[in-house]
Amino acid sequence: MSRLLRRLACAPLALWLVLVLPTGGAAEAAWADSAALTGTTVTAAGPAGPVLSCGALTLGGADVSWTAVPGATGYRLTYGGADHDVSAATLTQHFTSLLGTSTVTVRARFGTTWVSNSSNSRTVTVVAFLIGVCG
């Protein structure tokens, strides 16, 4: 009976020797090397808005124009209390039916969610489709 107990007590030791001890050996390590892909710099479009100016005087209305903003996908003019989106290729707006006086500003649009800061403002007055004043 005691011999059987001794054998049972030795079993865990034998198991430890077989299963645990070998993992304490030398670690294997593969060789390693690397190569870099460098020189990639990204910058998001800045918040600076266009510069708005008065265009040439025309009969029956008034023109405003603005500077192009790099990366702009369009522009958003604000006058008469509402926003008016135009394409990226449009850099001039001709007013003929602006009865009375309105302040005009423009912002650049970048995609569907980003817009730049607002430009400087200009005041446009068009009276009865005949006389336009921008200042």
Place this chain on the structure above:
Amino acid sequence: MPRRAAPAHRARSSGRTHLRRAAWLLGLALVALLVVRPTWAAWTDSAQLTGTTVTAGSLDLRLDGADSRATTTLSMPVMVPGSSSAELVSVQNNGTAKLTWTFSGSLSGTGASAYATASALTVTVRSGATVSGSGSAATCSGGTALASSVALGTTSTSLVTAQGPLSAGGSTSVCVQVTLDAAAPSTLMGATASVALTAGASSVVS
């Protein structure tokens, strides 16, 4: 008149003497065994296994033949949400050992933290793909996706897990695409970051 020892006493004395002698003899025998060892000699012979030469292989991963390859079309100077750039890169095994390769990437520069926090700058890697479009509207198309829109952080981010193995002298073409997420917040406007991409190689036992 001197008294003669009793017979019992003489017998005990004689026994002790024999024991001492026996101990001495045993000791001498042990010393003799330790000091005077016989030599044994057998006939011997040998045979050789010749002609085995071992040479360590070399591990050398390159991108288009260089350890540091500068990108030409991945940079974007004026990104807007949804902008993306793409470039083809050849991953090459310039060594003699077979290897597996991985890709990882990270951001640095003044705007790196902002991009990382917003998870707004992502990398896509496709094998066997081509570049469609150009500039900030270029994408990788076709082939097999190895990494799909993985956001870069300021610490190294695993992009592509072990690929290959690539045999000595072998190469494979991958298309790398960098994208500003379409939902990137406007707080990133004007932010600049550098994108570091690293290909890693490990030797393969074959």
